[in-house]
Structure formats: C-alpha cells, structure tokens
Amino acid sequence: MSSRPLRRRRTLYVVLPILAILIAAGAYFCFPALRLLIHGDRIREIPNAQWVDAHRYDQPWFDAARVGRTDILRALSEAHYPIDTQTSSGYTAVILTAYDEQPEALDYLLGIGADACRGDRNGNTALMGALYKGHTAIAKRLLDAHCPIDQANNSGETALSFAALFGRLEFIPLLAARGADPNHADAQGNTPLQVVLKQGNEESAAALRKVGAIR
Template sequence: MKPFRPILMRALCVAALAFAAAAAAGCASTPMPVLPVAETSGAHPDLRRYDDEWFDAARVGRVDILQALVAAGYPIDATTRDGYTAVILAAYRHQPDALEYLLRAGANACIGDQHGNTALMGVIFKGDTVLAERLIKTRCPIDEANKAGETALSFAALFGRVDLVPQLVARGAHLEHVDTLGRTALQIAVQQGNAATVAALENVGAQHVPGQALYNHP
C-alpha cells in the first residue's frame, strides 16, 4: 500500500478538529490547508487524484481518512479499474468499522464489480458470516445476480455457507432462481456434494428436480 500523501494527512487534522475528535489536539498548533471543498453539486474533479488513498483506506479500515475525503466531497461510490467500490473492499478485507461508516454515509452496497459480484457475494465467498449478516440487511435486492446469473443464495450453496441459507431465504431469496447454466441453489449444492447445504435448502422449502441424483460424481 502506498503511503498516504502529506496533504491528505493535513486534511485529516482539519477534519479531526471539525469532528472534535480527541486526536485533534496535536493538529491545532499549526494551521494547515485542507483538501479542495466540494462544489454545490457533485465532487471536485481534483479529488479523484486521491483514489489510491481512498481505496487503501477502505482496505485497511482507516475510517478517519474515509471521513475526511467524504467531507471534502469525494464520490463515495467511486470504483477501481476492476469495478471495486470502497464497500466491496472494506467488506472483503473484513473492516467492519469502515463498512459501517460507508453504509451509514450513504454508500451503495448494491454495486457489483466488473463481473457483477457484490460485497455480499464477496463475504459469502470468504465465509465472513458477521459481515454477510450486516449486508443482508441493506436495501439491495436479495436476488441481485452477477454476470453468471448467480445470486447471494447461489454463493451460499456453492461455498457451503449453511448458516446463511435460512437468513437469505427469510430476506426473500428466491429458491427457484436459476443461473446462466440453468441451476437452482439446490442443484448447485447437489453438484458440490454438500449434504449439509442440501439439507439446509430442503429445510427452507427447496425442491429437487425429478430424476436428479442427490450427488453428481465426476
């Protein structure tokens, strides 16, 4: 990760004073310039030069830097070249405080990366139940699909996240949704040979396709 730039650190001092943070005491002695202030509508175009600092702050959980840039008008839903938002990065790196700040500040948790994978899909892949439960509670459509037609429930079935299956279904996940290969979550679990996930899906009402074997062996 690149070192945070001096001008951004000076901006943090000003932001700390504004928020009356305890750490502001060390900043008060020397007046320092602040980042460009946002225009009345939209972010100052120069703020995109702080992309590296913004995304690095999300990765390592530097809420103070995220706050300073948001206060200066940085676009909270900016993406990397791979389509990653700060929400995706904070969630994937298990930075709960940064994720919570971003969500409360109005960041859009529904934005997917270049493959359509959302922050929720990312934490399900990683097995991060705590952050998955938090993201399930956002206003994002629970059956939002990536470019492979996979939903959060598909990911739970694919990676055996048994504990998340009932939560996703309770939130409204459609058991009969099919991906681009025509597979339901139950069919995915069957193909994975994961009896526990199959049972979890059956317990919430998933039905087997007639003639399909319980396990598909290579």
C-alpha cells in the first residue's frame, strides 16, 4: 500500500488548522463589527468615573465609528476617552462616521462636542469626505457644524471644490448661500470652474456660474 495518501492526509491535518487560524485572524482584523462583537461587553462595563488609557481603546473607538456603534462610542466617551483622537492617517471618529455613512453615530459625536472641522493628514474634512462619497444626508448634517466655509485641504480645495468636482450639484448653491467663494483658487491656482471645465463637466460649470463663478 502506497504511503502517499497517508502523507497527504497528514499534510491536511497540519495545513487545515493553520488555514482556519489564518482565516479567523483575517476576519478579525478586516471586520470592525466582529472585533466589537468580541470586545463590546467589556467596553460597556467600564465605569463612567474611570479615565481610560486612550491608546488602549483606539481600535474599538475607530471601529465603533466605522460601523455606527453609538453604544460603544458612548461608553468610551463617558469614560473620558479623547473624542478627537486621530488614526495614523489623521481620521477622526467624525470623519469615519461621515465616510462610512453612520448618521446616528455622527449625531452623537457632534452632540458631545467632537470637532467636525479637523482634517485628516491631507487636510480633508468630514464634509469633504461625505461629498466625495455622495452621502448627501451626512453632508447636510455637517453643513451645520459651523466650520469655516472655505476651509481648504492641503491641495487648497474647499468643500465647494469637492461639490463641483464630484457633481454634487445641490450642494453648490447651499455652500454658496453660506458664503463659500466660488472663485477660490486651489494650491495650483485653479478655481473650481477651471477644474470642472478641464474635465468637460458642463453641469458643474453651469451650477458654479449660477452662484457667481467668473473664472
């Protein structure tokens, strides 16, 4: 009888458990909701009077923002977690709730005083992220966050630039009504109108002209 099938069987006995561990680890690291399912009860049991070690709870904080777990955000904020903490990419929980379209979590964060104006390491704000993703309901919430209307990212682009660039036409007059400058030039000296015309985006160009873009 050949020993080859036996060797194959032994190999499977070794390989399959390793694959199972790798798959489980991959799922844990790739899915915020799974991590929170595992650790959520422990976080909710933190006494409100306890000051938590900020860095110890960074991952649950950002995971909770991504998946809209307001209960976890509340538990950590009541334990004095610093609510404007940023990831290595500069994302705050507010930015993550905007980008991943989590309105209830966003409302909670804004209600406890989280900074909606803080940009990521590229200077992009939560409002810019919402406009980029097309999350219009989120973007409308963020319009009331009282950030500088012409706040620019590192490339000199404003929220109005994002609205024009990504075709969020309803936001162009909304932003202009709040004082956004339709002729604001970015770091390359280009206005939103010049940028969209280079793209051949006539709809955005027309919307910009209606609110006073002249160059």
